[in-house]
Amino acid sequence: MGKGEQTREAVLEFASARACTVGLEGLSIGELARELGMSKSGLFAHFQSKAALQVQVLGHASDRFVEEVIRPALRAPRGEARVRALFEMWVAWFHRQQHGCIFVAAITELDDRPGEARDALASQQRDWLDVIETVARTAVTSGEFRADLDTRQFALDMYSIALMLHLTVRLLALPDAMPRANAAFENLLKGARA
Amino acid sequence: MGKGEQTREAVLEFASARACTVGLEGLSIGELARELGMSKSGLFAHFQSKAALQVQVLGHASDRFVEEVIRPALRAPRGEARVRALFEMWVAWFHRQQHGCIFVAAITELDDRPGEARDALASQQRDWLDVIETVARTAVTSGEFRADLDTRQFALDMYSIALMLHLTVRLLALPDAMPRANAAFENLLKGARA
DNA sequence: TGCGTAAACGAACGGTCGTGCTATTCTTCG
DNA sequence: CGAAGAATAGCACGACCGTTCGTTTACGCA
Numbered sequence: 001m002g003k004g005e006q007t008r009e010a011v012l013e014f015a016s017a018r019a020c021t022v023g024l025e026g027l028s029i030g031e032l033a034r035e036l037g038m039s040k041s042g043l044f045a046h047f048q049s050k051a052a053l054q055v056q057v058l059g060h061a062s063d064r065f066v067e068e069v070i071r072p073a074l075r076a077p078r079g080e081a082r083v084r085a086l087f088e089m090w091v092a093w094f095h096r097q098q099h100g101c102i103f104v105a106a107i108t109e110l111d112d113r114p115g116e117a118r119d120a121l122a123s124q125q126r127d128w129l130d131v132i133e134t135v136a137r138t139a140v141t142s143g144e145f146r147a148d149l150d151t152r153q154f155a156l157d158m159y160s161i162a163l164m165l166h167l168t169v170r171l172l173a174l175p176d177a178m179p180r181a182n183a184a185f186e187n188l189l190k191g192a193r194a
Numbered sequence: 195m196g197k198g199e200q201t202r203e204a205v206l207e208f209a210s211a212r213a214c215t216v217g218l219e220g221l222s223i224g225e226l227a228r229e230l231g232m233s234k235s236g237l238f239a240h241f242q243s244k245a246a247l248q249v250q251v252l253g254h255a256s257d258r259f260v261e262e263v264i265r266p267a268l269r270a271p272r273g274e275a276r277v278r279a280l281f282e283m284w285v286a287w288f289h290r291q292q293h294g295c296i297f298v299a300a301i302t303e304l305d306d307r308p309g310e311a312r313d314a315l316a317s318q319q320r321d322w323l324d325v326i327e328t329v330a331r332t333a334v335t336s337g338e339f340r341a342d343l344d345t346r347q348f349a350l351d352m353y354s355i356a357l358m359l360h361l362t363v364r365l366l367a368l369p370d371a372m373p374r375a376n377a378a379f380e381n382l383l384k385g386a387r388a
Numbered sequence: 389t390g391c392g393t394a395a396a397c398g399a400a401c402g403g404t405c406g407t408g409c410t411a412t413t414c415t416t417c418g
Numbered sequence: 419c420g421a422a423g424a425a426t427a428g429c430a431c432g433a434c435c436g437t438t439c440g441t442t443t444a445c446g447c448a
Contacts, residue, residue, distance in 0.1 A: 039398070044436080235428075
């Protein structure tokens with residue numbers, strides 16, 4: 001990895017963390033440069049526009065997400081165990097983020113702003129729902145989940161829990177946020193079992 | 195209502211709609227003034243800072259929400275009917291908003307930005323959850339819901355459905371978003387019944 | 389070691405931002 | 419109708435925005 005690629009990665013790493021707080025639109029090239037100890041123009045040269053930076057931030061975060069959530073979860077045995085791993089890996093990822101999940105933050109920021117960034121996010125979110133659904137299906141074929149389970153609905157329900165966890169932990173700071181999320185998840189599993 | 199109060203209301207009305215797209219931070223006094231056909235300083239004089247404007251936008255939206263969602267729902271008969279009315283009124287409110295629900299949008303924007311706006315939002319969200327919980331309790335005392343129902347969990351689960359609806363409709367534009375939300379809600383009710 | 393290129397820099401651009409002032413216009417009420 | 423006061427306009431400010439340009443530094447390879 002050349003020098004350029006290296007700093008580009010560092011910028012994306014920092015920017016994706018920063019975006020959790022200030023949003024993708026709230027990212028400022030000048031501030032990023034200041035925080036990273038480089039010049040505005042030097043940083044800007046790696047991307048050709050702020051819009052491109054935003055798209056690449058989402059792409060970078062997406063790669064991370066696959067690496068840290070999806071891939072580890074897929075190593076769990078097929079069936080309910082893998083569904084559970086997916087949920088737990090997401091929760092672990094969520095708690096590892098100092099300032100919340102960038103995707104959850106971006107959902108409401110971009111849902112009304114057409115553009116490449118929005119398209120990238122929507123695609124990522126569709127993929128995520130597909131992964132949940134596919135993993136749920138392994139539990140159906142393994143016989144642990146009902147044969148007539150609506151796996152699409154299951155994926156949406158499971159993701160709902162993650163969204164609620166985000167709200168209860170980050171904005172409301174409810175002390176029982178995590179137990180509540182776990183209870184909802186266990187209830188979801190109960191309803192899905194054969 | 196004097197002239198001042200009148201234009202202040204008009205500004206808040208427009209700004210709260212605009213905030214759904216660009217966020218509370220994305221609101222610009224200059225742009226608001228331009229769109230409303232008045233001068234920047236004239237508009238600014240009604241609020242004494244942008245932060246105050248943001249807080250008042252949330253307050254304005256909060257009043258609207260009480261008027262258009264909570265109050266009508268409370269007119270439904272106690273019990274499951276009222277729970278259902280609450281959900282339906284929220285869905286109707288959501289669909290009436292051209293650019294999404296400002297509260298859902300603000301959740302992820304403000305959850306990492308301490309300040310009066312964040313406090314106001316958190317308070318509004320706590321109230322909303324309390325309303326759901328209280329209404330669910332009327333269904334418990336009426337005997338329609340299980341006596342041992344965890345109404346707090348019910349409130350969180352019900353709100354989760356709203357959050358998911360926001361995602362599926364606004365970002366993903368899933369054609370079956372509404373049926374999915376309804377299915378989740380009916381399932382929630384089924385699990386709550388005596 | 390030296391050369392070619394990639395990477396970072398510094399300065400500047402036109403704009404827009406939020407926020408003060410002061411002056412002017414409009415409302416309201418005696 | 420006319421005066422007091424509220425509401426709005428006009429203008430200026432310093433700061434920061436994304437972006438461009440020409441220059442300088444640093445790296446990678448012959």
